[in-house]
Amino acid sequence: MAAPTVDLAGQLLAGGRVVTPDGVQEGAWVALAGERIVSVSASRPALDAPVVDLEGAWVLPGYVDMHMHGGGGHSVADSLQDMRGAVAFHRRHGTTSTLVTLMTASVEELSEQLSWAAALTRQGATSQGSVLGSHLEGPFLSARRCGAQNAAHMIAPSLQVLQTLLEAASRSLRMITLAPELPGALELIAPLRAAGVIVALGHSDASYEQAKAAIAAGANHATHLFNAMPPLHHRRPGLVGAALESDLPCELINDGRHVHPAVIRVVFDTLSCPLLVTDAIDATGVGDGRFELGGQLVEVRDGEARLLSTGSLAGSTLTMDAALRRAVQESGLSIERASAAASGNPARVLGLDHELGVIAPGRRADLVTLDDQLRVERVMVGGNWS
Numbered sequence: 114m115a116a117p118t119v120d121l122a123g124q125l126l127a128g129g130r131v132v133t134p135d136g137v138q139e140g141a142w143v144a145l146a147g148e149r150i151v152s153v154s155a156s157r158p159a160l161d162a163p164v165v166d167l168e169g170a171w172v173l174p175g176y177v178d179m180h181m182h183g184g185g186g187h188s189v190a191d192s193l194q195d196m197r198g199a200v201a202f203h204r205r206h207g208t209t210s211t212l213v214t215l216m217t218a219s220v221e222e223l224s225e226q227l228s229w230a231a232a233l234t235r236q237g238a239t240s241q242g243s244v245l246g247s248h249l250e251g252p253f254l255s256a257r258r259c260g261a262q263n264a265a266h267m268i269a270p271s272l273q274v275l276q277t278l279l280e281a282a283s284r285s286l287r288m289i290t291l292a293p294e295l296p297g298a299l300e301l302i303a304p305l306r307a308a309g310v311i312v313a314l315g316h317s318d319a320s321y322e323q324a325k326a327a328i329a330a331g332a333n334h335a336t337h338l339f340n341a342m343p344p345l346h347h348r349r350p351g352l353v354g355a356a357l358e359s360d361l362p363c364e365l366i367n368d369g370r371h372v373h374p375a376v377i378r379v380v381f382d383t384l385s386c387p388l389l390v391t392d393a394i395d396a397t398g399v400g401d402g403r404f405e406l407g408g409q410l411v412e413v414r415d416g417e418a419r420l421l422s423t424g425s426l427a428g429s430t431l432t433m434d435a436a437l438r439r440a441v442q443e444s445g446l447s448i449e450r451a452s453a454a455a456s457g458n459p460a461r462v463l464g465l466d467h468e469l470g471v472i473a474p475g476r477r478a479d480l481v482t483l484d485d486q487l488r489v490e491r492v493m494v495g496g497n498w499s
């Protein structure tokens with residue numbers, strides 16, 4: 114087959130252990146032209162381009178994090194600059210695409226934050242990573258399952274408020290987490306789905322029946338499964354049981370604190386679309402100390418963030434590279450399955466698998482290379498190494 118012979122913007126990545134949808138290709142060649150992947154092959158393709166030696170390194174699609182509140186000292190709730198700073202922090206840990214996640218706040222504050230996320234979404238992929246849109250984790254949540262979120266701003270589901278938030282987001286809202294048992298919650302699901310928004314169940318006290326009713330109405334995602342919801346009980350399966358039975362895409366905070374490694378393994382064996390997320394807060398990567406989170410004080414000790422007032426786990430200080438590493442090293446999953454949960458599955462859930470999340474011809478060259486201990490070595494966004 115004829116191939117371009119000269120492409121000044123091309124690159125040939127040689128010798129990596131490339132994780133593709135068809136399995137790991139050892140010592141493969143990945144050809145890039147500009148920001149796109151052209152081919153993945155066992156032998157050198159006929160492309161005249163500089164060769165980048167990746168001998169022995171794992172080459173994975175860049176991570177896609179659907180649940181990120183901050184990192185590197187930046188909270189996405191503070192300013193447009195901080196939102197950008199948090200995305201850049203996580204890019205250094207291999208996350209090349211992100212849903213900026215906004216925790217419960219006043220409608221006014223949320224509207225402003227949504228407008229920042231909309232501005233970054235319009236920018237598309239930059240060397241700092243790409244913002245795919247926003248995830249509203251609130252304000253229609255159960256105060257009984259608020260976790261580290263500020264219950265003072267949790268409100269009853271309202272079409273009018275939803276309309277205000279959708280307008281502020283100017284089509285960049287991709288997901289909303291709501292508690293389906295709240296009065297009026299089910300009526301929001303159809304309009305949200307019609308607007309192309311993923312309806313995630315979470316921060317909820319829902320019974321199995323209530324959760325199933327929401328799924329029947331169109332809810333299609335579960336936010337950090339097991340956390341901020343009643344545990345799976347054999348006589349009261351609750352939201353966890355409904356989500357697992359319905360094979361919803363389910364987020365897992367795989368930091369070794371929110372979910373046990375054995376449960377991670379069981380969920381991966383149960384679901385067709387498990388998702389690794391960070392739920393990272395601004396304190397991620399900053400070390401121990403006291404921080405403010407959504408108007409409440411959080412103490413981070415040995416990387417564990419807890420609300421000072423209630424002792425609740427307050428998001429995580431997780432990064433996607435560590436989430437993937439734990440899935441392989443602590444839960445014994447193959448790197449292909451862990452990579453799918455960190456990249457391919459979230460891309461599919463977002464309807465973007467034709468564009469990113471896998472290493473295959475035509476996709477954007479968003480890549481992360483790892484050493485044999487699965488530590489990040491290099492990150493590429495749209496063909497640019499950073």
Ligand SMILES: [Zn+2]
Binds near residue numbers: 180182428
């Ligand atoms: Zn969260």
